[in-house]
Amino acid sequence: MSDGNAIDRLGAGRDVDGIAPPTGVVTTLHELATFDGARVHGALHKLPGSRTVVCLMHPRQQVAHHPLIAYFLRMGASVWTQDTRSPNNDINLVHEQALLDVAAGQVFLRDIGFDSVVVFGHSGGGTLFAYYIEQAALEPQHRIDVTPAGKPIALAGAVMPVPDGALFLAPHPGQGQVLRHCIDPSVFTVDDPLSIIPELDMYDPANGFRSPGVSSAYSDDFLREYRAAQLRRIERIDGIAREYAAEAADARVRFAKTEDPRDRREALAPRVILTYRTDADPRYVDLTLSPNDRPYGSLFGRRPDLTNYGLVGFGRITTADAWLSTWSALATNADFQRCAAGIHIPTMYIEFTGDQAAYTEDADRMFAAIPAEDKTRAAVRGQHFGQALAIGEPTGYASAATLFDEWLAKRYDLR
Template sequence: MTVSRLGAGRYTDLLDEPEGVETTVHRLTTSDDATVTGVLRVPAGARTVVTLMHPRQDVTHHASVPYLLRDGYAVWTQGSRSPNNDLNLLHEQAIVDFAAGHVRLRDLGFDQVVCLGHSGGATLAAFYCQQAGAAERLTTTPAGRPVPLADTEMPLPDGCIFMAPHPGQGALLLRVIDPSVADESDPLSVDPDLDPFAAANGFVEAPESTTYDAAFVAGYREAQATRIARIDARAREWVAESRAAKKHDDRRRAIAPRVLTTYRTDADLRNVDLSLDPNERPYGSLFGRRPDLTNYGLVGFGRLATAEAWLSTWSANTTNADLARCAPGVTVPSLLLELTGDQASFPADIARFRAALGADDVTVASVPGTHFGGPIAKGAPTGTELAAHVIDEWISRR
């Protein structure tokens, strides 16, 4: 476990796409006149299309794509209006983008449209299904920006696959944010009593698993919630100031961007204490093998966000995109697919999601693998490959 490759293992090797696949790029206009892009790959004779979309990542070359094509399914990979960018990611707009892709696929005449939501894409798919089937859809974001969901055509998919589903961006950030940050303007500020990587609090150097005291864990999690609430307060203050400026026709002040910088968001205790919510995960986080170092680096969730994006996406207290809360609105047949070495979704999460899903037809399955579909051990099949077999079997039964 060397320092030179902190992020090693995050990405898996891609299988080559099969021959004879027709690929087309589609420019879509959403119901609120944004432009997004979808890439459609169609093997000869495919009548079922599997969609992939993530609220903030480009999934054009998702590792599942070649496996789905190999198994004879068309694949639609959808972009949002905020690709690879947390800065102004509003989940209420992202599902408007998602809707445009579903409308196009229905227009193209596929017999069956199946959503595959991986990681944060799972919550996006659940949020989409909840709003698509709602009698009264949301009219604004948590910050009050109007969104045209009521006037958006939102076809329901024929089924949903939730692969390595974490609880949603806001709920996930609540788990991983470092509450020992004493000064939001200083990335190195530390409250020593809450420092997760201090020996005085139980931390031991990698690769040995730490064992935290239960009292420290409880206090740490309470402090995580306190830090989120502190950032919420600043976000609400900025939104209120912008609204006041708009009311007084001070347009420059109303649109002037102020960006929340949230330091140190790779500090989930479970990543270094493998006895907490145990599964088959390796030591380390989603971002690398040494959370005690990557926590201080550039990578991490919600690093830069407008106040609106924070309230819509990153605050567990205000976001509408929470998988457990959206799950009762998912009524289409569903596959809940656990990766047994997941570093962001744990067995208790899978049980909670299963209990919450509103569908009558729910299948729960698990395969060995890490969150991004890597192998559980060196030389083992990848989680992506093993998941593909389960997905093919599940779709074939539809």
């Protein structure tokens, strides 16, 4: 269990001090065009003479200030940070489109002369890069050609260079699998955030919840029904999403035949899915479940019994396309374990022992699924966003950087 002296560890505690970059780094900003015509932005931190670049991306968050940037630069690698076309925005995050965003950056880095391109995926960035590597390694005609909502996607026509190596830090199993475990199944009325099914409420003391901060204790029977009910809720939302997607597809077909602007409007009009209460994984408050060094609480706060009802959370507002592509555990292709079967490049996988989103059993399955001959796994003390587990300890980022440095130096040309 975690040290009782753990520092401020959730919410505001995501900010972790890093180190200063080396002198001589030249930073330039770039706008890139994707194969399907979108525009994405990135920043190149270039070390003079550097032949290796480490690439940071996340499907739904900006990584321009990730604490490991300076560490990689001090190792002797240049660093590329890039946004997808929908940073900090769940509403239209379609992972298949995000792969085209990754591809634009990979082409750019090759075109400007780097000999080795190593991708770095932290948290959801791990699944994004695993999915990209899997698809890039396939012959174009074998790549996925439609999104889970049925929209054509141009992966077959895109140039998708395969990276030379992959670094994964605290990768979770994918947004869909995370939500599958933290969506609240006790929501009774879909449009009422306060509606409740009492026997499925993990925050009800009658079901095993204890005072906030004290580890709860749930029965096996409760957990079994809770997990089954979570899946049923996802299935219901999937049904709504598929209905919306089918309506839009029908309108596109009609417009192709009639060119009636009303059909065009219907095809374009978003039907937004609002998903209340998605901060409700029993592991947040029962520390005997999937035991590790994590502190009490979720990624969003020390009081998940409250944040579950707040605005912040996973997959709260989405289109049908985004729900099916990213947030549905049953429909998404962006599942780390599924994608890992396509990773044959050298791989370094580091987990945090106090992770609140990726647990040891997840790491066991995910790492085992990687067929690369050159693969290494390690664990360091830290929380999901690199916070130290106790006052006076190094941050998780600092500990991971030492291992990444040793691994990279043995395989790539660092300045």
